[in-house]
Every structure is written in structure tokens, then in C-alpha cells.
């Protein structure tokens with residue numbers, strides 16, 4: 001059971017590929033139950049197992065001081081049973097069919113998933129709808145699960161890069177911002193959670209109108225809609241959902257400190273490039289995404305080629321933020337270098353390359369390479385039920401339409417050199433970018 005803190009490090013984007021491919025698109029259908037829960041089904045006839053996901057639109061964004069880490073803690077509680085499915089029933093039932101199940105928590109979402117053969121599906125509908133409505137929460141269960149979460153926390157901070165993520169959050173956001181604390185939360189608060197606080201979180205954020213289903217497999221959509229109606233249709237709980245409109249501005253926000261001294265034993269220094277990014281699906285979103293990748297992220301990006309491969313001034317450049325978020329958020333790129341007095345030069349190189357694009361733009365050829373590599377990634381993501389479900393779920397949440405799951409390439413093709421110059425000037429200006437110097441103690 002994961003929190004975002006557990007994400008893999010040094011996961012580079014796909015290699016540039018020169019073949020032109022198109023994502024295989026399987027047909028997807030949706031319906032909305034009377035209780036407000038949307039059901040999205042992708043019919044993929046060539047597989048034996050079905051991916052079943054419940055996306056709750058809650059995560060650490062909904063936490064307040066005193067319950068930092070609750071969304072993730074609560075994800076664990078969801079596996080501890082109901083009256084009908086007590087104890088480890090969820091795992092046992094999925095195991096019985098040779099399937100698997102898990103969950104993860106992020107800032108904006110908590111996603112529960114089962115990967116099962118078709119004959120297990122009705123049981124999965126039964127279990128997921130039951131724990132949406134009838135979870136048993138007790139102090140005893142909380143105390144046991146807290147140990148597991150505490151262990152995850154300690155493992156997390158033993159990894160210097162995860163520790164960096166946790167400590168950096170404290171310097172980044174203005175007070176009251178939904179992302180001001182890392183998903184894993186604060187151990188000193190986790191150890192104080194009460195079962196009443198857990199119950200409150202469940203009552204406030206778990207309901208059919210704050211969730212949607214994504215099902216991908218060798219299934220018929222109508223049969224899935226019928227099962228959804230049969231099991232989830234009887235969950236009547238309704239929440240008065242409000243999107244926050246009081247989120248503090250991050251554009252003019254300044255880092256709380258220019259340096260972060262991190263207590264880790266390896267001689268590495270990091271420059272974190274931090275800048276506000278456009279919201280998912282907005283006009284500048286795709287141009288920003290392309291610019292950031294062309295310059296920083298891809299294995300063949302301009303800065304990886306120059307700083308990592310050619311000049312050996314950096315070990316790696318790592319994207320440390322999510323592309324999509326519900327509220328205003330930062331894009332973070334980490335330049336990971338040997339701790340060395342001459343590192344200030346790296347900043348000069350980066351500024352030079354940004355300014356060069358702002359003035360001269362980039363070649364159409366480079367843009368085409370990026371589009372081709374994105375097409376290859378889309379194609380890879382359209383093979384397995386799990387990755388398709390992930391794409392559909394993300395598009396539904398952040399682009400408000402699961403049909404846009406495979407629209408990225410089309411959007412990228414519309415981008416012009418002028419769009420990239422505009423993004424370079426507007427978003428990657430010296431006023432917008434802040435650089436946090438992360439040093440070993």
C-alpha cells in the first residue's frame with residue numbers, strides 16, 4: 001500500500017523512438033448511477049484478467065493540521081474489513097481467484113484496485129461497495145495499522161531522495177495550500193490519530209458521489225453497469241462536495257529558505273528547479289509539458305545531453321513532480337550532482353539554454369522526436385488493463401473526460417515553435433523559477 005513518497009527514483013521517460021505508431025484504442029463506455037457514481041468500462045477482449053479500480057477523489061489535499069498522513073493511513077484501514085467481509089477477507093477472496101489487489105494514495109486521490117479473472121468480478125463489486133458504505137473502524141484496528149504505516153514512514157526517510165521530497169515540501173508551499181505536506185504526513189501526528197478522526201475522514205470523503213469506477217478487461221459494459229447498479233447502486237450516502245476556492249496563490253510565493261541541509265551520508269548536491277506549472281488541460285499545459293521534457297527530462301533532452309552525457313557536470317536530472325494536479329502546483333526538476341564547489345556553473349548553463357529557446361526556439365525535428373516518443377509511450381500504455389485503467393482514470397479526473405486518455409499526441413501536434421518560445425519566456429523566466437540548493441550536512 002503506497003503513498004506517493006514510495007515512488008521510484010531515477011525513472012527516466014521512454015527512449016526516443018523513430019517509428020511512428022498509434023495507440024491501440026479499445027472502446028470505452030460510461031454511465032452514471034443515481035447516487036452520482038460514474039462507471040467507466042473499457043472492453044478489451046484479448047485479455048483474461050480484468051482491472052477493477054475505485055478512484056476516490058480524496059487524498060492528502062483534504063488533510064488539515066493534526067491529521068497529516070490520514071489519507072494514506074485511511075487507505076490501510078480500508079483493507080481491515082467490514083461486518084460482511086471481516087479481517088483479511090478482501091485479500092483472501094482475491095487470492096482465492098489467483099488475483100491481486102492493492103491501493104495507493106496521492107495528493108488528490110486514493111485508488112483501490114483489484115486485478116482478477118472474470119469469475120471473481122461479482123465478489124469484487126460486492127466487497128468494494130461494502131467497504132465504501134460499511135467499513136468497521138476501531139481503535140484496535142487503527143493501532144495495528146499505525147505500526148505498518150509507521151514502518152513505511154521510517155523506511156521512506158531512510159531513503160535520502162524520499163527524505164528530500166518530505167523536507168522540501170515544508171519549504172515550498174504557502175500555509176493552507178492543499179499540497180503543503182507530503183502524502184506520507186508527519187509521524188508525530190500519525191501516532192496520535194484517534195478512531196474518531198478516522199471515522200470523520202471516512203464520513204467526509206468516502207461516498208459514491210466522490211468516487212468513480214474504472215474497469216478494463218474482457219467484459220461487456222452493460223453487464224458491468226448492471227453489477228455496478230446492483231452493488232454500488234444501494235450505497236445512498238451523499239456528500240456535499242465543494243472544490244476549494246481559497247487555495248493560496250503560488251505564483252508570487254517565495255521559498256521559505258534558499259537552502260536545505262539534508263542529513264544524508266552520500267556526497268551529493270541537488271539544485272531543485274521549482275516553478276509554478278499550468279493546470280492540466282489548460283491552453284499552455286501541453287506546450288509547457290513539451291518544453292520541460294525537451295529541455296530537462298528525456299534521456300536525450302537538451303540538458304541531459306549537455307550536463308550529464310557531454311560535460312559530466314551532473315549525475316542525473318530527475319522530474320520530481322506530477323504533471324497533473326487538481327490545484328495550482330509546482331513543477332520540480334532535480335539536478336543531481338556531485339557535491340562540488342564548482343556547481344554554480346550548472347545554473348549558468350541551464351539559464352543559457354532556456355534563453356536560447358526563448359530567442360531562437362527549437363527545431364521542428366526535435367519537436368517531432370518528442371511527439372514520436374510520446375506516441376510510443378501511449379502505445380505501451382495501451383496494452384495492459386492496468387495501464388489503460390490508469391490512463392482513463394487520470395483523464396477522467398484531471399481532464400474531466402476519460403475520452404481524452406489518448407489525446408496527448410494530437411494536442412502535442414498542434415504546438416508551434418512560437419508556443420514554446422512563449423512558455424520559455426512566461427514560465428521559465430528568472431522571476432518564476434526558484435532554485436533550492438539541497439546540500440548534504
Ligand SMILES: [Zn+2]
Nearest residue numbers: 001002003152
Ligand atoms: Zn501504505
